[in-house]
Amino acid sequence: MTTFASVLAEHYCYAADRPAIYLQIAGQPDRVITYSDLVCGAAGFASLLEQQGIRAGEVVVIILQHGEPLVYAFWGAILHGAVPAILPPLTEKLLPARYRADLAALIRVTRPRAIVTYPRFAGEVAYAVRVAAEPATAIIEFAEPIMRAPDFGALGGLRRRSDDHVLLQHSSGSTGLQKGVALSHRAVFNQLDAYAPSIGLTHDDVIVSWLPLYHDMGLIASFVMPVLQRVPLVLMSPFDWVRAPARLMQAIARYRGTLTWLPNFAYNFCATRIRERELEGVDLSSLRAVINCSEPIYHSSHQRFVQRFRSCGLRPEALATCYAMAENTFAVTQSVIGAEVSRNEGGGIGHSGQVSSGRPLANVCIRILSEERRDLSEGEIGEIALRSNCMLSEYYHRPDATAQAFFEGFYLTGDLGYMLNGELYVTGRKKDLIIVGGKNIYPQDLEALASEVEGVHPGRVAAFGVFSEEAGTEEVVIVAEAESEDLSERARIAEAVRAYVTQNSDVAVRRVVMVDRHWLVKTSSGKVARGANKAKYLSEFLG
Amino acid sequence: MGDDIIRSLAGYIATEILKNPQRVIRPDEKLISSGLIDSFHLVDLGLFVEERFGVRLDDSELNADTFDTLEQLAALVAARRA
Numbered sequence: 001m002t003t004f005a006s007v008l009a010e011h012y013c014y015a016a017d018r019p020a021i022y023l024q025i026a027g028q029p030d031r032v033i034t035y036s037d038l039v040c041g042a043a044g045f046a047s048l049l050e051q052q053g054i055r056a057g058e059v060v061v062i063i064l065q066h067g068e069p070l071v072y073a074f075w076g077a078i079l080h081g082a083v084p085a086i087l088p089p090l091t092e093k094l095l096p097a098r099y100r101a102d103l104a105a106l107i108r109v110t111r112p113r114a115i116v117t118y119p120r121f122a123g124e125v126a127y128a129v130r131v132a133a134e135p136a137t138a139i140i141e142f143a144e145p146i147m148r149a150p151d152f153g154a155l156g157g158l159r160r161r162s163d164d165h166v167l168l169q170h171s172s173g174s175t176g177l178q179k180g181v182a183l184s185h186r187a188v189f190n191q192l193d194a195y196a197p198s199i200g201l202t203h204d205d206v207i208v209s210w211l212p213l214y215h216d217m218g219l220i221a222s223f224v225m226p227v228l229q230r231v232p233l234v235l236m237s238p239f240d241w242v243r244a245p246a247r248l249m250q251a252i253a254r255y256r257g258t259l260t261w262l263p264n265f266a267y268n269f270c271a272t273r274i275r276e277r278e279l280e281g282v283d284l285s286s287l288r289a290v291i292n293c294s295e296p297i298y299h300s301s302h303q304r305f306v307q308r309f310r311s312c313g314l315r316p317e318a319l320a321t322c323y324a325m326a327e328n329t330f331a332v333t334q335s336v337i338g339a340e341v342s343r344n345e346g347g348g349i350g351h352s353g354q355v356s357s358g359r360p361l362a363n364v365c366i367r368i369l370s371e372e373r374r375d376l377s378e379g380e381i382g383e384i385a386l387r388s389n390c391m392l393s394e395y396y397h398r399p400d401a402t403a404q405a406f407f408e409g410f411y412l413t414g415d416l417g418y419m420l421n422g423e424l425y426v427t428g429r430k431k432d433l434i435i436v437g438g439k440n441i442y443p444q445d446l447e448a449l450a451s452e453v454e455g456v457h458p459g460r461v462a463a464f465g466v467f468s469e470e471a472g473t474e475e476v477v478i479v480a481e482a483e484s485e486d487l488s489e490r491a492r493i494a495e496a497v498r499a500y501v502t503q504n505s506d507v508a509v510r511r512v513v514m515v516d517r518h519w520l521v522k523t524s525s526g527k528v529a530r531g532a533n534k535a536k537y538l539s540e541f542l543g
Numbered sequence: 544m545g546d547d548i549i550r551s552l553a554g555y556i557a558t559e560i561l562k563n564p565q566r567v568i569r570p571d572e573k574l575i576s577s578g579l580i581d582s583f584h585l586v587d588l589g590l591f592v593e594e595r596f597g598v599r600l601d602d603s604e605l606n607a608d609t610f611d612t613l614e615q616l617a618a619l620v621a622a623r624r625a
Binding site: 240273 | 562575576577578579581582583585586587589590593602603605606607
């Protein structure tokens, strides 16, 4: 029976000295982690879980920054047989109190047996555990790797079954953190069995990534898949990349990288934020595929990227697309690698010029459903539903959310799209969801926060995303009804809303607009209608 | 001279980053830890400082520990130019 731990044990026996991960940290020499190091570091961490009395099948939340401890904690939890869930650490702009509140809410739902974090953050975590009143949650401080030869006979990970949970994935925000996507060993291996051939993955590939591991594209495509499939991975910190995006290109050139996954905004970001001198001697001709995934895909972003990096040897046919979600482990569709990505040429079906996300993977069946859940035909836009052998087992401890997510065995994605010539085109979202830089943001979280600001009429707030051509992603706009008509007072309230929402959600708010009472459009049931208010905002303020 | 640097930086941040030229940024106002400038715009600020003042900021310096206000950033720029 194949499990994560059995594959690791195999690599330890037959590929001990091969590099698994080239870990990059700004200002330090690259650290090569071989499979031997990976397993010994993981076994060392597993011994900490053993000391704490943590048993196989129990959830271990990992809150660590990029670095060796994060790598060893994840694979150590796996070797121990525990179920790891990686969460983002506190950032400098997020208020600690809000972080604690969200973490406490997650602890109450997930009831993890342990939370692993770095020593200086342990106090915050302890506070959240007290707030959540879950005293059974142990706090493990982990800063220095412990290397220990594995005793496979004693490690609980080797006794896990294919259908057992192997990991949890969460999305961000107060809403997303309370829905942990639970995946089984079998689901992840089924995903890799379908996805690896669709990208022609071999041991000669080199994957380069700056993506965070608390996101499916980072965790599955750019961490779990390379380690399990024995494909070398060059891993850098998202925080290092965002301050110096050239690091990605330099790493690809240095390690002859062949594959990288990026959200759409990163194409624009790399095309405009890299200095010429940073590309001196940088050769990108090794790249087989740069795969656009996790937020709406724009042809203009691909064009900018090709124009900027063609002189570095980037081949235009390396640009590829993918549609993915944590609930299907990762990929649902993939464009053909090495071929130009299809675009809708018009002719009355769907949106002309739109970029295809590719064909469904061999193990995925897609349906496009109408509002009445009737199957729609080619070119008709409806909700994308899917069934595969790599879907989530459940939302962890959330039978209510799990039941709601399915229809006739198909997972309802909440995304809208259509099929054309066997390929999927994603057009938008049924659920109100804002995607900024590949991060899912629930507008209700932002609206609730804005309503807490003094001077805002509570409940009379709409948050939505507006696509920016320049940024290649959505930007967050909040429209709120003011209790004051004084313009300078309104400017002050708008500033307070921006600061408060940002510090409590970690979401940068591009614009806050204060409007008169009764400006916002409401639905017949009295809810703020986000779509209608977005249209009204666009016509009144940007028209 | 420090005031000139502050004015120039404030103008750039208000116009190009916040897209609100009317926005007044106080010299001691928190920029990064307040979320006014997010991480995606820090690299823009670094590029601007390099072009405008001919001073290089290392990417490791683009964080709230190195500078979090206009005053602090202007002092850093002035020191590098000297």
